[in-house]
Amino acid sequence: MRRVGIVSSGSTVLDAGVILAGGEERNVKAEDLVLIRNRNGNRIMAVCRGGLGSNENLRTSNYSPGVAYARVGRHPSNAKEFYAFGLSVIGDASEGVLKENKMLIAPSSEVEIFEEHDNPMSILGDTGSTIGYYKDHPSWRVPINPNYICYHMGVFASTGAGKSLLTRYEIIPFIRAAGYKVLIFDWKGSDYAPYFKCRYEVADLGLEDDVVVDYLCSVMDYFGYYQSSMIERNPIRAALETVIYEGKWRDCGDAEKLRCFLKDNVLLELERENMDEKTGKVGYWARNYMKKFEKCITKLSADDLRNVLGKTTAAEILEVAKREDVVVVDLGVGNKEEKLSIFLSVAKYLCQLMERKEQLDLALIIDEGPQYCPFMPKGIENQTTEVISELCALGRSYRLSVVLLSQGIAGEIGINAAIRRNLNTQFIGKLNPLDLMEAMRLLGQADIDEKYLVLMPVGDFYVTGKMNGSPIPLLIHFDLPEVKAEVGDEG
Ligand SMILES: Nc1ncnc2c1ncn2[C@@H]1O[C@H](COP(=O)(O)OP(=O)(O)O)[C@@H](O)[C@H]1O
Ligand SMILES: [Mg+2]
Structure with missing residues (x-):
């Protein structure tokens, strides 16, 4: 001293x-x-x-x-x-x-x-687990308390500030050391998928029946309905639901067979449902629905259809996660609805397990958070937002941790307020000026200069919340392994 x-x-x-x-x-x-x-x-x-x-x-x-x-x-x-x-x-x-x-x-x-x-870090509590090091002191690894992993984490910083790498190099090893398995949803397919051996791609994955219905409706533009009540309930959707729930479509080996199967069976269903019992004829409206569906289903691409034919189930993914420690779901290809549908399938399954009171010992890494639970969710985002909120609430009791990464905290660039409230520990890096107000609220009255928050260098994060041994936010930094190797070479 x-x-x-x-x-x-x-x-x-x-x-x-x-x-x-x-x-x-x-x-x-x-x-x-x-x-x-x-x-x-x-x-x-x-x-x-x-x-x-x-x-x-x-x-x-x-x-x-x-x-x-x-x-x-x-x-x-x-x-x-x-x-x-x-x-x-x-x-x-x-x-x-x-x-x-x-x-x-x-x-x-x-x-x-x-x-x-x-080294003052031992004073902060010797938890045996660390993330990064105290700014400017590479030998002062910062102790982070793993007991609060299932109180969930948020990693917030503007694009390019090092969120994904902080997660890959520091947060994931930390979570694994605490005995959790890790399931990563890689939105871009480039941040994690290339670096982990075990991964699934969009077309591999099987979807649950209601997710299939949602997905097909969304790729068919909800049959032209735009009012939210009609998007959720309309006769064409009802007919599609009946056909999907029957389950025979899963035996169609390829996209074209599936297209024919759906076309024939949904039309049949629409006809049956809307037939006048006395006259045995279908009315004007029913013919209209049938025409609409016929048009929509021919417009579907083969890839859209192939995406619902995947066979790997959420249960299988979790089985593999138990063996392999880390599993990446590569969402790199495909449109937004598909990606979110896959997430939804897995998330719903996890909720079911927790409702059955199963301990999961699992962490979900959700990169590009605003894609899943934006400030104002629309369409399928409503469901993903809701399910993430449910995962957070149940996760605390059944050892499921949600780690959400986002370029913004609040407002239009941020994530949904209901989710934000559930992320107890926050890592906050260089921010967009639009987010200063919210950041200052999170970082409290710790005398952190808000001007500094928009100027922070890449790889610097303030950590705040229950996992931090200090009641006030601390500034941590992490190095990329390549950088460490270079220093070693010189020595
Ligand atoms: N700790 C670090 N030290 C040096 N460069 C870093 C560090 N973290 C990230 N970078 C650089 O910043 C780039 C963006 O990092 P990334 O984690 O992808 O950012 P984000 O996920 O926030 O958009 C990386 O390609 C890397 O070159
Ligand atoms: Mg990233």
Whole structure:
């Protein structure tokens, strides 16, 4: 430890300032960790934030000799110059483990900085599990509490800030070390699928009956209905439902056979349902429905049809996940409805298992979160949003963790508020300025400068929430393995 200054006036239980000893302004940086040797008796761990450089001779509120010097290009005396940092209290570290600080911090208490070799991370709790390292200190791995994995996680940062890589290199190994299996939904098919051995593609996967109905309706543009009540309930959909639920369509070996089968059987069903019992004829409206369906089904592409013919079930995927530790569902090809339908099949199955009170020991990684549960869900997004919310609620009891990645937190660029509330631990990286308000709400009153949140470098994340040993957000960083290897080569 090295003494860097003393506490300034105006300290409280949770906040203080440090006036830096001469020259320390060149060493002490924002986010550095310090120990306050409180004259009132305890030792308090805190983090430097904010910060101020002051020279009374250089105030610009009125004209002064200092200002006059500046005007003629000279420097006034720096006798009245000092530097200070704000200190956000992490907690009472008197006994080597972190406790809530309840003591008032005495002005003029000594402040010491943690140097590289006095690793302060053990004070934050020795959980045996870590994610990343404390900013600028590669040897200080940050302890993260795995007991709260099923209180769910959110990873928020604008595109390119390192969310997917943080998840791949740090969060997934952390979750696995805690004994969970991992099921990844790779929306783009490029972030995870190439890096894990066990993966499924869109056309491999079997869908549940109602998901098939939803999917087929959506690729047939809901038969031209646009009112939400008619999208959900209309005679064509009802007929399709009957045919799909009967299940014989699953024996159609290829797309064209399926097209014929559906066309014949749905038309038959529409005719049967709408036949006048007395006259034995179908009315004008029924003929209209039949015409509509006939047109829609010829417009379906072979790929659309092939996508419902996959055979792998959610149950099989989970069986494989139990053996293989990590399974990736590669959603790289296909349209949005298909991708969401597949997710929905698996998610619904997981809900069923939990309703049967099965412990899952599973983490779901959902990258590109706004695709699944946007701010204002539409169509099938309503169902995916709802099911994610259900997964979160049940997951806490049955060891299912949801890890959601998103480029925005709230509002139009963010994720649905109902889901957001369920993500207890948050990793927040470089943000879009539109999201500052929400981020500041999450990061609380921890003196984090909101200007910094839009400037954060790639790979930096504030971690906040139950999994963080500190009650205030901490700044972590992670390196890509290639970078580590290069350093090793040089050595
Ligand atoms: N910790 C890091 N250090 C250096 N570069 C990084 C780091 N994390 C990410 N990157 C770079 O940023 C790019 C985007 O990362 P990615 O995780 O795909 O971002 P996101 O998922 O947030 O869009 C990567 O291709 C990589 O080159
Ligand atoms: Mg990404």
